[in-house]
Amino acid sequence: MTRKVNCRKYRSELPGLDRPPFPGPQGEIIFNEISKQAWEEWMSHQTTLINEKRLNMMDKDARQYLVEQRERFFDGQDFDQADGYVPKSG
Numbered sequence: 777m778t779r780k781v782n783c784r785k786y787r788s789e790l791p792g793l794d795r796p797p798f799p800g801p802q803g804e805i806i807f808n809e810i811s812k813q814a815w816e817e818w819m820s821h822q823t824t825l826i827n828e829k830r831l832n833m834m835d836k837d838a839r840q841y842l843v844e845q846r847e848r849f850f851d852g853q854d855f856d857q858a859d860g861y862v863p864k865s866g
Contacts, residue, residue, distance in 0.1 A: 778791045778792075779791065779792045779793075779794075780792060781808060781809060781810065781811055782809070783809070783810060783811035783813075783814055784809040784810060784814075784850050784851065785810065785811070785814040785849070785850045785851075785852065786811060786813070786814060790811035790812070790813055790814075791811060791812050791813070792807065792808075792810075792811060792812060793806070793807055793810070793811075793812050793815055794812075795807065797815065802843075809850075810850055814850065817849075818846055818849050818850070821849065821855075822842060822845075822846070824858050825842065825845065825856065825858055826842075827858075828858030828859060829858060829859070
């Protein structure tokens, strides 16, 4: 049976993650509040941001930037896109 969560991004009940994406309180919050679909979309967007903005994940500021963008993404706020990025249509 698939575990369901009330997804914070989509504001509806959707299948949840199988386990927290990382240890600690933030991982538990994501596990309990974010759907598998929203998490997969975030992971794709995060990869785009890291690559296009050439973020160094050893840099604390870059990691904090991604945390802030992740929260904005899940809360339905405006979040950064990669410079010059044009999403695929249809």
